[in-house]
Amino acid sequence: MFVRRLALRDFRSWPQIDIDLAPGPAVFLGSNGRGKTNLLEALYYLSTLSSHRVASDQPLIRLGAASTKITAVAVNAGRELTVDVELIAGKPNRANINQSPVRRPREILGIVRSVLFAPEDLSLVRGDPGDRRRYLDDLLSSRIPRMAAVRADYDRVLRQRAALLKSAGGSMRREHSADGMSALATLDVWDGQLAQFGAQLLAARIDLLADLAPYVTESYRSIAPESQPVSIFYRSSLGDALPIEYSDPLQHNDHADTELLEALLLRELAQVRPKEIARGVCLLGPHRDDVELRLGTHPAKGYASHGESWSYALALRLAGYRLLRADGTEPILMLDDVFAELDRRRRTALAAVAAEAEQVLITAAVPEDVPAELESTRFSVRTVEDEADRHSQLTSFDEDQPR
Numbered sequence: 150m151f152v153r154r155l156a157l158r159d160f161r162s163w164p165q166i167d168i169d170l171a172p173g174p175a176v177f178l179g180s181n182g183r184g185k186t187n188l189l190e191a192l193y194y195l196s197t198l199s200s201h202r203v204a205s206d207q208p209l210i211r212l213g214a215a216s217t218k219i220t221a222v223a224v225n226a227g228r229e230l231t232v233d234v235e236l237i238a239g240k241p242n243r244a245n246i247n248q249s250p251v252r253r254p255r256e257i258l259g260i261v262r263s264v265l266f267a268p269e270d271l272s273l274v275r276g277d278p279g280d281r282r283r284y285l286d287d288l289l290s291s292r293i294p295r296m297a298a299v300r301a302d303y304d305r306v307l308r309q310r311a312a313l314l315k316s317a318g319g320s321m322r323r324e325h326s327a328d329g330m331s332a333l334a335t336l337d338v339w340d341g342q343l344a345q346f347g348a349q350l351l352a353a354r355i356d357l358l359a360d361l362a363p364y365v366t367e368s369y370r371s372i373a374p375e376s377q378p379v380s381i382f383y384r385s386s387l388g389d390a391l392p393i394e395y396s397d398p399l400q401h402n403d404h405a406d407t408e409l410l411e412a413l414l415l416r417e418l419a420q421v422r423p424k425e426i427a428r429g430v431c432l433l434g435p436h437r438d439d440v441e442l443r444l445g446t447h448p449a450k451g452y453a454s455h456g457e458s459w460s461y462a463l464a465l466r467l468a469g470y471r472l473l474r475a476d477g478t479e480p481i482l483m484l485d486d487v488f489a490e491l492d493r494r495r496r497t498a499l500a501a502v503a504a505e506a507e508q509v510l511i512t513a514a515v516p517e518d519v520p521a522e523l524e525s526t527r528f529s530v531r532t533v534e535d536e537a538d539r540h541s542q543l544t545s546f547d548e549d550q551p552r
């Protein structure tokens with residue numbers, strides 16, 4: 150798929166912009182802080198309903214504006230769909246497909262598919278488990294859009310159960326108190342829901358990892374052939390209760406059994422309940438899980454060098470890209486200021502993948518940062534400043550140059 154048009158209103162540094170795009174590479178050039186990443190972030194938002202940089206939507210709305218709107222015309226196998234989402238401060242977001250409102254914004258997921266590789270991705274290797282969970286879950290929602298609803302249900306149950314654990318902890322501790330008994334009964338209901346949605350999410354992650362793992366190994370080998378091989382494992386808060394073939398993607402060849410996982414979660418939740426009540430937090434479930442990234446026989450986190458960590462992060466993104474492609478829908482590849490960080494071999498490996506992409510959007514400070522095989526449409530991104538305002542502006546790079 151590709152995006153034929155991207156229009157923004159009051160998105161970060163862009164008051165208004167309407168860009169025509171074509172299949173193949175497009176390069177956005179400009180020095181630091183001009184608004185290049187903001188363009189990619191907007192498109193990424195349409196494909197995941199979240200930013201790759203911030204957890205809340207507020208920073209995406211241009212300072213001084215009350216709302217922002219992102220619109221794209223996506224072309225998939227010759228079929229065009231116009232999709233837009235409006236983020237309004239303090240109100241629920243709204244979305245349209247072909248100008249018709251959808252009931253929930255997440256109904257637009259799957260129309261624009263993208264994979265974004267950005268400097269922040271180093272945190273996939275060096276950061277907290279939450280960064281790796283998010284990587285898996287975003288890929289999951291791109292691949293199977295209905296999983297976004299499962300995630301939302303799981304998060305809702307998690308929040309409500311956590312609130313119950315916190316507020317009712319005191320009354321539960323008072324033995325045989327009426328409040329305590331009723332809180333325990335309510336907790337049983339939430340345990341059931343947590344196990345139900347948690348098992349669906351867990352099964353989907355385990356299946357995803359099994360499909361993804363060979364692409365991660367292959368992508369890493371192509372980027373860093375001289376390095377030790379990599380392998381990935383699912384680390385569940387269920388610990389040893391999780392069947393071994395569910396932890397090791399190379400041993401998992403079937404669909405994960407959701408009923409089995411639900412029963413395991415329920416059983417283990419019953420076991421940890423006293424601890425959860427004492428601490429007032431949910432200790433078990435996919436929100437506590439991690440993906441272990443190994444380099445050779447060691448965990449990459451704390452062991453891999455800077456270059457190896459970069460290669461690993463890039464391999465994870467390329468693996469996601471290849472997996473979506475193998476599913477039959479080519480995602481847009483977005484490369485945010487990454488070539489300058491890469492050595493020659495890794496630049497060449499990444500450029501080879503990007504040159505084959507149906508559409509690739511690249512940001513860079515200077516043209517020399519972009520490999521020659523990816524040269525095509527070039528835009529200049531600059532900042533315009535007057536007394537009243539400071540904002541980004543886009544022009545054709547080639548027309549900009551002195552003749």
Ligand SMILES: Nc1ncnc2c1ncn2[C@@H]1O[C@H](COP(=O)(O)OP(=O)(O)OP(=O)(O)O)[C@@H](O)[C@H]1O
Pocket residue numbers: 160161162163179180181182183184185186187188207208209210211212486512514530
């Ligand atoms: N909500 C907002 N309203 C107005 N301006 C914003 C908002 N959020 C960010 N900006 C501005 O956007 C600019 C940063 O844009 P962006 O991150 O796209 O830069 P960039 O061109 O990718 O730079 P770099 O090469 O340094 O990554 C900054 O000038 C920042 O002040």
